[in-house]
Amino acid sequence: MTGLFELLGLGASAELLSLSGWGGNLLRGLANSLQIAFGAFGLGLVIGLFGAYGKLYGGKVTRDLLAIYTTVIRAVPELVLILILYYVGSDIINKISEGLGGGRVEINGVAAGIWVLGVVQGAYATEVLRGAIKAVPVGQIEAAKSYGMPAFMIMRRVTIPAMMSFAVPGLANLWLIATKDTALLAVVGFNELTLETRQAASSTRAYFTFFLAAGFLYLMVTLCSGAVFARIEKWARRGQPSLKGGTR
Amino acid sequence: MDSASAAASALETDTRREAIRVEDLHKSFGNLEVLKGVDLTAQQGDVVAIIGGSGSGKSTMLRCINFLETPSSGKIVIGGEEVAMRGDGSPANQKQIERIRTKLAMVFQQFNLWTHRTLIENVIEVPVHVLKVPKAQAIERARELLDRVGLGGKEDTYPAYLSGGQQQRAAIARALAVDPSAMLFDEPTSALDPELVGEVLTVIRDLAAEGRTMLLVTHEMKFAREVANHVVYLYQGRIEEQGPPAEVFGNPQSERLKQFLSSVA
Ligand SMILES: Nc1ncnc2c1ncn2[C@@H]1O[C@H](COP(=O)(O)OP(=O)(O)O)[C@@H](O)[C@H]1O
Numbered sequence: 001m002t003g004l005f006e007l008l009g010l011g012a013s014a015e016l017l018s019l020s021g022w023g024g025n026l027l028r029g030l031a032n033s034l035q036i037a038f039g040a041f042g043l044g045l046v047i048g049l050f051g052a053y054g055k056l057y058g059g060k061v062t063r064d065l066l067a068i069y070t071t072v073i074r075a076v077p078e079l080v081l082i083l084i085l086y087y088v089g090s091d092i093i094n095k096i097s098e099g100l101g102g103g104r105v106e107i108n109g110v111a112a113g114i115w116v117l118g119v120v121q122g123a124y125a126t127e128v129l130r131g132a133i134k135a136v137p138v139g140q141i142e143a144a145k146s147y148g149m150p151a152f153m154i155m156r157r158v159t160i161p162a163m164m165s166f167a168v169p170g171l172a173n174l175w176l177i178a179t180k181d182t183a184l185l186a187v188v189g190f191n192e193l194t195l196e197t198r199q200a201a202s203s204t205r206a207y208f209t210f211f212l213a214a215g216f217l218y219l220m221v222t223l224c225s226g227a228v229f230a231r232i233e234k235w236a237r238r239g240q241p242s243l244k245g246g247t248r
Numbered sequence: 249m250d251s252a253s254a255a256a257s258a259l260e261t262d263t264r265r266e267a268i269r270v271e272d273l274h275k276s277f278g279n280l281e282v283l284k285g286v287d288l289t290a291q292q293g294d295v296v297a298i299i300g301g302s303g304s305g306k307s308t309m310l311r312c313i314n315f316l317e318t319p320s321s322g323k324i325v326i327g328g329e330e331v332a333m334r335g336d337g338s339p340a341n342q343k344q345i346e347r348i349r350t351k352l353a354m355v356f357q358q359f360n361l362w363t364h365r366t367l368i369e370n371v372i373e374v375p376v377h378v379l380k381v382p383k384a385q386a387i388e389r390a391r392e393l394l395d396r397v398g399l400g401g402k403e404d405t406y407p408a409y410l411s412g413g414q415q416q417r418a419a420i421a422r423a424l425a426v427d428p429s430a431m432l433f434d435e436p437t438s439a440l441d442p443e444l445v446g447e448v449l450t451v452i453r454d455l456a457a458e459g460r461t462m463l464l465v466t467h468e469m470k471f472a473r474e475v476a477n478h479v480v481y482l483y484q485g486r487i488e489e490q491g492p493p494a495e496v497f498g499n500p501q502s503e504r505l506k507q508f509l510s511s512v513a
Pocket residue numbers: 277280282300301302303304305306307308309
C-alpha cells in the first residue's frame with residue numbers, strides 16, 4: 001500500500017500540500033478569492049439593480065450613461081479592464097490622498113479586487129436584472145399600484161421577488177464567472193488562489209501537484225455553488241408549476 | 249373654488265353619501281382621444297354597471313378613477329375628497345393617490361394575483377404592509393374572507409395551481425381585505441371558461457346584496473340587469489345612454505344601444 005503511494009508520488013504530494021506548508025497558502029488564497037468573488041458579486045448586484053432600474057425607468061441621460069457603461073465593460077476583455085480599473089482606481093485614490101496632504105496609500109488588495117471585479121460584474125448584472133424585471137407580468141405591478149403601494153414597496157415586495165425566478169440562472173452564471181475572474185487579479189499581484197498556486201509550484205517544482213490541487217479547489221467551489229443555486233432557484237420558482245411536473 | 253364649494257353645499261345631502269364622482273373626464277393616448285368628457289356619480293351602495301363595445305373606453309375610465317392611467321383633464325372626487333391634479337391632469341400629490349387607492353379595490357380581468365405568494369399571503373399583503381394591520385389580525389380576517397369566497401382550505405396554495413374561477417375569487421378576497429369604500433371590477437369574468445363564470449358572479453352578487461359600492465364593467469348583460477341599480481352605456485368615449493337597468497335594457501332609446509344590445513344578446 002505504501003509502495004503504491006510512493007510509486008504515484010502521493011506521499012510527497014501529501015507532504016507538500018500539508019496545511020502548515022504550501023497547502024495552507026493555497027487555502028488562504030482560496031479564502032481571498034472567495035472573499036473577493038463574494039464582495040464583487042454583491043457589489044455587482046447592487047450596481048446591477050440600480051442599473052436595471054435606471055435603464056428601464058431613468059431619464060435620457062441616465063439611460064445613455066448606462067448604455068455606455070454596459071457596452072464598454074462587456075466589449076473590453078476582462079483582463080484589460082482589470083488592469084485599467086486597478087491602476088486608475090489606485091491612481092485616483094493616491095491623487096486624493098496627496099491632495100489632502102497625505103502620502104501614497106497602501107491599497108488594500110481585497111477591497112481593490114472587489115471594486116475592480118464588482119464594476120465588471122455590475123455591467124452584466126444590469127442586463128440580467130433588466131431582462132428579469134421586464135419579464136415580470138405588468139399586471140402584478142399594476143395590482144400593487146392599484147392597492148396603494150408606494151414605488152419602493154412595489155420594488156421590494158413585488159418586482160424583486162417576482163423577477164427572481166427569471167434572474168437566478170443568469171446570476172448563478174455571474175457568480176461562477178466571479179469566482180474564476182478572481183484568478184485574473186493575479187496580474188496585479190493579489191494573493192488569490194492562482195497566484196498562491198504559482199508561487200507554491202515554482203518554489204517546489206511540483207507544478208502538477210499544485211495546479212491539480214488548485215483545479216480541484218475551483219471545482220469544489222463550482223459544485224457547492226451549483227447546489228446552493230439549485231436551492232435558491234427552487235425557492236425563487238415557488239408558486240410556479242414545474243414543466244416536468246416533478247420536484248426538480 | 250368659491251363657486252365649487254357653494255355648489256357642494258347645495259348638494260350636501262347628496263355628497264355625504266357620494267362614493268365616486270367623475271366630472272368631464274378626458275383621456276387621450278397620443279392623438280387618440282379615448283374618453284371625451286365622461287360624467288358619472290356613484291352613491292354609497294350603488295352598483296353601477298358599465299357596458300359598451302370593445303374599445304369604447306370602459307377600462308380606461310375605470311383605470312383613470314384610481315389613476316392607473318393619468319387623466320388628460322377632468323375632476324375626480326372619491327368619498328367627498330377631490331383628487332388634486334396638475335394642469336396636465338397628473339396627480340399633484342402621490343401620497344393622496346396612494347391613500348385613495350387603498351379605498352378603491354380593483355379586481356382585474358386577468359386576476360393579477362401575486363404568483364410568488366400563497367392565497368393567504370396575497371390577501372394579507374396590503375393590509376399588513378400598506379395599512380399596517382397587525383399580522384395576526386390580518387391573517388384571521390383573510391381566513392374568513394377566503395372562506396367566504398369558497399376557498400377555505402386553499403390558504404397555502406399558490407395561485408398557479410388554481411382554476412381561473414378560484415383565482416378570481418381569491419382576487420375578490422384580496423380586494424375585500426382592504427375594507428374598500430368602493431370596488432372596481434374590470435370584466436371580472438371575461439378571462440374565464442364559461443363553466444367558471446357562475447361561481448364568480450355568485451360572489452359578486454352577494455357583495456352587491458350586502459350594499460357594497462361598485463363599478464362593474466361587464467359583458468354579462470343578464471347579470472348587469474340583475475345586480476345593478478344604474479347602467480351606463482359607453483360609446484366611443486362618451487356616455488351614450490344611462491339609467492336604471494329596466495330602462496336601459498327594457499326600453500333603450502339610442503339606436504346604438506339598441507344595436508349593441510341585440511349584438512350581445
Ligand atoms: N396604454 C394605451 N396606449 C394606447 N392606446 C390605448 C391604451 N390603453 C387603451 N388604449 C386604447 O384606448 C381605447 C379604449 O380602450 P379600453 O378602455 O381598454 O376599452 P374597453 O375596455 O372599453 O374595451 C382602445 O382603442 C385602446 O386601443
